[in-house]
Amino acid sequence: MSLTGTRTPLGEAVAVCRDALGEVAERQPGFLTMPEREALLTGLVALEAQVVELRMRVLAGSADIADAHGARDVAGWVALRTGADPGRLRAESKVATSIDESWPRVGVAMARGALSLEQARVITTGLDALPARIDDEARTRAEVHLVGLGTGEREDAPEGGYGPRHLRMLAERVLDVVAPEIAEEEDAKRLAALEAAAHAKTSLRMRPMGEGLTRITALVPDPIAARLATYLDAFTSPRQHHAGAGGNPDAERLPQHRARGLAFGALLEHLDPAKLPVHGGDATTVIVTIDHDQLTHHLGTAGLLDPGHDNGGELRISADHARRLACTAKILPAVLGGKSEVLDLGRARRLFTAAQRTALGLRDKTCRAEGCTIPARWCEAHHLDPWSKGGRTDLADGLLLCNFHHHREHDPASTTTRLANGDRRYHRRT
Structure with missing residues (x-):
């Protein structure tokens, strides 16, 4: 009608x-x-x-x-x-x-x-x-x-x-x-x-988009957003650029969303890891791996340890980027030898040291139980041969296990099989 x-x-x-x-x-x-x-x-x-x-x-x-x-x-x-x-x-x-x-x-x-x-x-x-x-x-x-x-x-x-x-x-x-x-x-x-x-709805998601970019989508309470905007705008201030405070000198000519995006990276680089919470049993540390020859010849690529990344827990970056981070971000550089052996992270002791745990994280990336994807930073260092039975606290005799599988390793009701790649497979005893 x-x-x-x-x-x-x-x-x-x-x-x-x-x-x-x-x-x-x-x-x-x-x-x-x-x-x-x-x-x-x-x-x-x-x-x-x-x-x-x-x-x-x-x-x-x-x-x-x-x-x-x-x-x-x-x-x-x-x-x-x-x-x-x-x-x-x-x-x-x-x-x-x-x-x-x-x-x-x-x-x-x-x-x-x-x-x-x-x-x-x-x-x-x-x-x-x-x-x-x-x-x-x-x-x-x-x-x-x-x-x-x-x-x-x-x-x-x-x-x-x-x-x-x-x-x-x-x-x-x-x-x-x-x-x-x-x-x-x-x-x-x-x-x-x-x-x-607002607290109940707070969230932050990170999704790799390819081409070297990750989309970060955050829903946060207004006071948190206001604080973040204040901190980011401090890095986009022209006065800060001239003062050499780490901002982007071209920020005043960029749209605000781009200037703040670049400022976000500058903010992270200026965080003091010593003031961050203990993470994975050690002080929170950003780790960059780089081959010794590339470090000395200023060529090639490096790796940024990222257990959440698709590429086996390591994100590839340029060697120049790695050197800049080493100067500004207070990161821990892990220098690797010819067979990707960690050269300078410490020696064995009675217990695994922080340096050894870091080296284990670089090597294992995740829990070594078959199919487990718990990242290294949430895992515990395990002796393959117990110290009480003559085992040594060194990298060759250690591996990382999440809390769940570490308990399985010591559970008398479970049997453990070592796979060809060094991972562990667990079975309930019958």
Whole structure:
């Protein structure tokens, strides 16, 4: 059924608007004067708000359409019939429900084109978060206050009203206006709940993309993001460049996202490993491997120990990069001989030393149990021949095992088979 055939006031209004817009579809606004285009742009924003408000109102009252067509909800049915985004329509329905049930003045302002959908969403979200203990009068004053700020009808609002970003901050502090006696206490509760929710959603993912790049995707609480931005911007400051503080001298000519990306590397290079937590039983250390000949002749490549990397736990880097890291990042260089033997990481003692553990990590990369991928930094050094039975604490007599497999190694109920490549295979005794 077409809209033009729908003889209701709402249907007629939509049909008239569509017909009128269809008549000017070929008109080019570039020929209008500047005042005419200014009026047209502001009028279009108001018209959009009115159309969205009407759509929201119809969505909120059309659950029977979904039932009749076996759709999940009316938003899904509309999306199927029109190609619209169902997620966007469902988000509109949520705002519509809030307006219909609690905040009619927001809907009235949208219906006359004075509030956009984004403004309405921010306002209703803030109003829905009001504590249950405030009375209806205070709720009404809060709604009137925020609507006035959004439409620009209050004297303390700018012409045209505040945008969604400023409205969000004002909505968070609306209790200061309508219930100042409880505002501080409620704000503390709100912030505590917000921080707990942010903590629960915090994540950081690293995925190698190839071509020498890794994508880092992080979701962190706002205070952490603010600290990181402050630290990174310190490396992009032109004053720091001239002071030789390790920043990128071209950063001021780069887009901010690129300058901060380069600054992130500079930040890591300036971390002091001595102040980092103990990791894998030893002080946290970044290890770079490089062949002795390449070290002395300034040629070739090196390896950065990275147990999470696909290439057997070692990421290839240029020798020049390795030398620079050795100067700036306080890393531990592991110099290798002709057969990749570790030359300078220490001698054997009664117990495996930190240097020997590092050498074992360079050699083994992961737990040496068959198929185990636990990285070396989380493993324990194991004597192949026990010290008590004459075994020696040297690299040839040691290997790395994770905690789980180290227990299997000493479990009398398990048998151990040494594979051709030196890995260990465990079986439960029968």
